[in-house]
Amino acid sequence: MPTRTEPRWSGYRSPGFFDEMLVGGRARDACTGVVRYLASLGAELLDRQRAAELVIQAMGITFTVYSEADDGDRSWPFDVIPRVISTQEWNAISAGLVQRLTALNMFIDDLYGSARVIADGIVPAEVLASSTNFRQQCVGVRPPGGVWAHICGSDLVRDRDGTVYVLEDNLRVPSGVSYMLENRLVTKRVFADLFRDLDIHPVDSYPNRLHDTLAGLSPRPGDRPTIALLTPGVHNSAYFEHAFLATQLGAHLVEGSDLVVDSDDRVYVRTVRGPVRVDVIYRRVDDLWLDPEAFRPDSLIGVPGLMRAWRAGTVAIANAPGAGVADDKVVYAYVPALIRYYLGEEPKIANVPTYLCGDDADRSHVLANLDELVVKPANESGGHGVFVGSAATLAECEEMRLRIEADPRNHVAQPILALSTAPTLCDGQVVPRHIDLRPFILSGERPYVTQGGLTRVALGEGSLVVNSSQGGGSKDTWVLDPTVFGPPVLDPTVFGPAELTDR
Amino acid sequence: MLLSRFAESLYWAGRYLERAETVARMVKVHTELLLDLPRAAGVGWLPLLAVTGQGEEFLDRHTAPEEEDVVEFLATDTKNRGSVLASLAQARANLRASQVVLPREAWEVVNNLHGWAAADTSGAIDRRTRLGWMDHVVGQCQLLAGALAGTMCDDEAYGFLLIGRHLERADMTIRVLDVQAGVLVGQSQGGVSGGPGALGGSDPPDTPYRDVTWMGVLRSLSAQQMFFRTEGGGVSGPAALRFLLQDERFPRSVEFCLAATARGVGQLPRAALPLASCAVAQSRLRALTITDRFTPGELNQLVDELELGIGEMHEILARTYFQLEGVPPALVEPA
8 A cells, every 4th residue: 555645744934924823933922732643633634634635626716817718617626624713813903803894994984975985184185196996976975884995805914023913904805715614624625623622713704794784884774675686697717606695685787788777776686576666785796787777888797877876875885886985005105194094093003114106205215125025016816017126137127117107196015924834735735825815804884804805825836925826725723712721621533642752 | 675687687598598498409300300201301400490480590591401401500509699508608608697586406406417418519509419419408408497496486587487487488389380280281282182271181192201290390399299198199280289289287378378478467566558468369269260271371370470479479478577667766666
């Protein structure tokens, strides 16, 4: 019988980086139980990885890659080793995210209202004037509770010294939450024994909380408002998630052509029983395509008259049109100031120091230090157009310099962070790979932050690109309380020897 | 409440799945039939193209109805929208668009079947593998029907799938009768002792083959065994026609399909107009008496009327449920 090589844990090191699980060959407090268990599995860990991949295939968890022919559905790439965060740390992060979203929502509401923040000189007027995501059509609208970004996906990273930063806030149509939920279903199947013995926080209350958040926006209070999830259609890269969430929410999964706005400024969904009034639209279509009457006239995926209905208050839209103004990476630089301004508090989660190329002094600094910086376009998402100075050729640096000089307002620069690593199975070995984390924050009457979120992992050695469209994978994220660990609590038959050695 | 768009997708999925299954079965049966017939019987591949109404389309692209070309055209040619493979692709696209209202397994069956058929197009054409290929398509379509019946709520979504299936099935049965029975009824006109234009003309010179082809008609609609059980053996033209048109219990008879469609439509809201259009076709069929003296002219007229009736049912369903024509807004408020 061929002998399989066991994944080795004792020699695991991640020099120069903060590793989420192990430090100097020893498990971090929150990870003790998990690491001992995983190490005790020996080669069986590889079977669990294979089992997870089969579960994913059988459950049909896919994502779409645009460049492929046909419909390009691929199985969701998943690493079976979970990412662990302590309850204590997570509570602090959650509080910071709620604080951040509260300030961001106040900012958006202010911008489309009296714009006090500009008058008071907190954010310069030019930033607003040149923002591609500011929507004139939204000025003067007051959504319920002053909340514009009901659903936010913020990207968190951890630097070398262990500090957690918010890297960006996605306030338009953030995706990934369905994969967070599906990842948990997968690990529950392959690590059922661990779930019995560890106090891992469940993640599956998200759909209910999302439903409550959306239902709470209904202009017709009642116990069962009609909710529709508006998708660009089956060819959108996030269609799997749209279908998944619509099912979980009990919402109609609609495309633009399924909705009509009548002369009474109300929105109806076309059903075989006739048109049915819609109260809340969870839209996964970008602003500019929402309504050809108000935005791009060539949009075929929008609903003519939708903005009219929204402004008339007959339908709620989440996220509200125009919320993306706070998604701008230039606005990002002002978030700490916004938190102080609106809440009178110090930010609980750090912002990455950000240089605005629109500012003369900042730009000089950026151009002089390109090789040590990351440069990002101000209004792109999905990792598009990101320039990493340390990895760029001279020609690429020169090209970046020209792009910055041509359009300084739309470029920001940040120091290159040493993203933390986590043990990941690659070719049968446990190796360090860089990760980030996308938690989802619901804002409404009762704010809610997911327990953990979607951990994305860059599968290539040394790679920092975690996007699934560019070779990234994912891990389940376990928030658990390490204080319940300790030799008396652990079942030795499950958790293996206390010393971290290979079998 | 079912979105109109999903209703339309499911209706078409029902139609395309039925078409894929029926065309595959016809190709299989015709292949078997030709093995039995002498070349001199002169039965080639044209009747099959006539059933699908594609003789002209085929001859635009091919000089003669050669076996392999016809089979390719009917089974795997994706430029022919009525081929088995094109029908599966359409069914798949429609089911994909309405995935959220379907059991996950159902989508997987169609997805796999389409992938399999697209990957093995030569298997459909080669005589040695053709029957197995066709059997697989028929079998998987039936597996899907079973999976849906066993796992899906008997709701509006399932209703539209069934309506699509039954309308398509009625349509295909009528087409088969039009062409194949038409040929047989016509042949008997020239019979030795039969009256002019009569169905029951006895003892034409090619008697054994006439029986074979009436059986072929029954077989291409999976009707042979049930026909014998119901009629007690012996194939006669009038009996076969009566069975395929008017039998109330055989699931591929026109009567059964129309009744099933009417039952499905009856479960839907605002069904008065669609139901009325079903009733027109049904009463035409019920008023019909098929005797030995049934002529090709009568058969042609009946076929034309039934085809028109089915076309009209489709139009009215589309206007009522897919386009929501004439429905005032806010007709329904959520419960």
